[in-house]
Amino acid sequence: xxxxxxxxxxxxxxxxxxxxxxxxxxxxxxxxxxxxxxxxxxxxxxxxxxxxxxxxxxxxxxxxxxxxxxxxxxxxxxxxxxxxxxxxxxxxxxxxxxxxxxxxxxxxxxxxxxxxxxxxxxxxxxxxxxxxxxxxxxxxxxxxxxxxxxxxxxxxxxxxxxxxxxxxxxxxxxxxxxxxxxxxxxxxxxxxxxxxxxxxxxxxxx
Numbered sequence: 001x002x003x004x005x006x007x008x009x010x011x012x013x014x015x016x017x018x019x020x021x022x023x024x025x026x027x028x029x030x031x032x033x034x035x036x037x038x039x040x041x042x043x044x045x046x047x048x049x050x051x052x053x054x055x056x057x058x059x060x061x062x063x064x065x066x067x068x069x070x071x072x073x074x075x076x077x078x079x080x081x082x083x084x085x086x087x088x089x090x091x092x093x094x095x096x097x098x099x100x101x102x103x104x105x106x107x108x109x110x111x112x113x114x115x116x117x118x119x120x121x122x123x124x125x126x127x128x129x130x131x132x133x134x135x136x137x138x139x140x141x142x143x144x145x146x147x148x149x150x151x152x153x154x155x156x157x158x159x160x161x162x163x164x165x166x167x168x169x170x171x172x173x174x175x176x177x178x179x180x181x182x183x184x185x186x187x188x189x190x191x192x193x194x195x196x197x198x199x200x201x202x203x204x205x206x
Contacts, residue, residue: 028137030156031185035061035147036135040095040125043108043115048093048123050147056091058154058176060169061145063138065098066114067105068192071141074159075118078142081159082121085173092122097133097141099126102195133194140191146172146182157187 029035039049053059062078064071082092100107108126115124127133136145146155146169155172172182 026134026137028139028143028156029135029145029153031153031182033153035059035145035151035153036132038132038135040127040132042123042125043112043120044123046123048125050151053091053093054149054151057089057149058091058173059147060085060090060092060173061136061147062092062094063097063133063136063141063143063145063194064094065096065103065106065141065192065194066110067098067103068141070191074142074191077159079118079121081170081173086121088177090173090177094120094122094124095127095132096124097127097130097138097194099128099130099197102197106195130194130196134196138194140189140193142191143189143194144169146176148176155182155185157184157189 035050037050039047042048050059060082064074066072078092078094086092096106096111098106108128111124111126114120136143138145142159144155144157144159145153148154154176155169157168159169160167166184168184168187171184175182
């Protein structure tokens with residue numbers, strides 16, 4: 001009985017991590033939608049914008065954070081993909097969805113430490129107001145959006161399915177580089193829920 005109780009406690013803890021905060025997310029943008037513009041401050045102490053990478057053949061937006069074990073487990077995969085595809089004209093941009101007042105480990109100083117530790121080959125930006133995360137409808141970390149040169153979303157969802165094949169993001173980027181339609185353009189994202197602040201009543205239309 002004690003073992004079952006302990007097991008149930010673990011399941012409940014994981015459920016809280018993965019389910020809390022979903023109701024505060026806006027509707028997720030899907031392929032074909034126009035990608036919202038943004039300008040955010042990065043760990044390199046510079047501002048970066050979607051338009052600033054407009055000459056790229058595609059832009060990969062990684063909504064992520066420091067603390068989530070799923071996001072952390074994907075870091076090496078995404079760094080490897082960044083190193084592989086950025087020389088081919090694909091710009092990667094990571095965006096921290098969780099402000100420090102929601103999760104202390106996701107603060108800007110911790111972002112700087114994380115970027116140095118992982119030697120991130122792409123900008124890591126702080127969405128302190130969560131306006132960008134809400135605009136895209138990011139629900140979990142990591143949540144991937146690929147934006148084409150015309151400013152429309154070409155892919156949305158997971159980095160891969162964790163069963164080796166298919167590798168959703170890599171397959172999407174290969175298709176874009178080859179001028180082909182993206183296979184599986186929208187997949188089921190998986191990770192820790194974005195920790196959104198409660199919206200003011202006015203913003204909810206009440």
